[in-house]
Amino acid sequence: MVHPLERKRDVTQGRSKSVSLRAVAVGLLSGALLACSGGTRHDKRTLAGDSHVGRVPGRVVVDFRDGTSPAVLAERAAAWGVSLRFNSLVGPDDGVALADNVADVEALLRTIRQSPDVEAAEPLLTYEAQGFTPNDPEYSKQWNLRLIGMPDAWEMSRGKGVIVAVLDTGVAYETKGPFVRVPDLKGVRFVAGYDFVHDTDHPNDDNGHGTHVAGTIAQATNNNEGVAGIAFEATLMPIKVLDASGSGNSADIADGIRWAVDHGAKVLNLSLGGFGYSRVIENAVAYARLHGAVVVAAAGNHGAGTVAYPAAYAGAIGVGAVGPDGTRTPYSAWGAQLDLLAPGGDKRRGEEGGILQATIARGEPGKAVYASYQGTSMATPHVAGVAALLFAAGAKTPDEVERALYAGASGGGGWNAQRGHGLLDAAGALRALGAKTKVDWQPLAASAAILLLLLLSLNPKVRPGGVLNVLLDPKLLLPLLVSSVGFFVLRVVWQKWVGSPPAVVDALSLPLPDWERIVFGRGRLAHPLFYSALIPLMVALPAVAWKGFRPVAAGIALGFAGFLAYAAWTRAPGLSWLPFSVLALPWLVANAVACAVLARALLSRREKAA
């Protein structure tokens, strides 16, 4: 018989053990959640750009103590058997000197580093800007192009042969009557466009806005003049749908969209917007998309959480604006239909905070100038330009372009209403186009953490075993994988053996909650019933009678729990009909909990124990 005191000690030990196990579980869960939150941090990119570092053979830089005299320098040079000289006029102050014609750099460095006069010594390094740097003299003022990684992107694509339609106030592309072609568009390829405002074949610009926008897309670049553009080997199609005051109507815009698509445009730039819904324009956007063209539109400058039309229509890429610091500007709209952020400028810091391109003086179509503009109008052509780079680099469909834009965007962590998929990154998008499918494993980590918590919460008598035992049971693991990270093998295999996967294969390789896209098609918002405990509950019904099916149902429920918890954590994607903070977040959390409770019930071996 066990002494009562000993039994008490056992109980205490048991409790303290379970307490410490719970602490471990909580630690693991918070670790998993922290890993998930890693994606939401803001990615600060330096404006200086990346640089290549190289060693100069036979040369060594020596940093002597500050104030080292030339006499000491000469003495050391003689002792080490090298020629030493100060690097510049500040050498006697900062002590930086160079050794030339060194036969064995490493041996010399070992010797030098033992000298008490020396603070540091290393091989001479060279730094050079990476990627393509155009020779346009004002390029240094284009912070916006460096912010989106253009020097690297230009090494991969320059948009050759892709037709980009600029639906705007026209473009200063020809010298005719009162109009001039701005010099920094000389050499840029154009195809015939149309003026829907005056119904003529000469869509010249009587405002300045359209020419500025066209410049961001395809300014003549590396021509020793003015500024650079993003897709400078692309072909521009000027379509005038806005009058001299910069405003227009839905009929002209819808006509312009269809005309551009019918005449071969692959990318349509709409740096315009309004606040009234127009079925006519929405249909035109759908027509463009259906015919393989990407429609990029401005989110609006009203600074509110609603996106203007046409950016808000399904099928359009809605673009908000950031300033030189990479954060969204106060004027930029945001909200459920926001897709990307791109540089739009912030002139509260002066003209240099805006976007600089060649255009005509406002209201003076005969006078070419360089002007700094700001607005989501300016952010939009950055995305249109990169879309052209993607088409030129081999993207076949608007879906492919869109996927690469979003996958390459910086900021990570999926979509949210404040910044869409993140800040446009041209080089990132081009790399994403060539990259293999990325699988998001974080929901699986969340599922595993939830499983651990569930097992710990179960009485040991009905606990089905350790985490690994449960997790590695294929009957549970496969459904868990399919519902949390997706049947990604299908897509990988398809890509390897068949080619670019069709939409159905794409959808099937997504996590189970995202299979709604097979039913409802692509969209930015997820269906609340798919993002709920409904599917796990339906799957669990047969498991009431059929015990052998329980691990499968438990796997699905666990996968959903992890997936929904992760969706709630990253606040992405938004749900149809539910405003995120008020309804969608509680919805996701409640359903994640419901899935976890369901999984717990399915895992419990209560009946066996009884």
Add this chain to the structure above:
Amino acid sequence: MKLKGRVTFEDLGAGAWVLEAEDGKRYELRGVEGGKLSEGARVEVEGDLDAGAVSTAMAGPALRVKRWSPR
């Protein structure tokens, strides 16, 4: 509709005159010549909302002005 407020030129896109109305909303003004408005002027405007209007400034719903007067 009749609105009272303050006019300001917004340097967004191609730029636009905006009425910061006393009801707290912002309207992009159409059909007024910019030369006759001055920054910060208080005005009384009579006009109609133009739901189908589209612009580069995108600063707010478009108000097609019929009459306006300084206050």
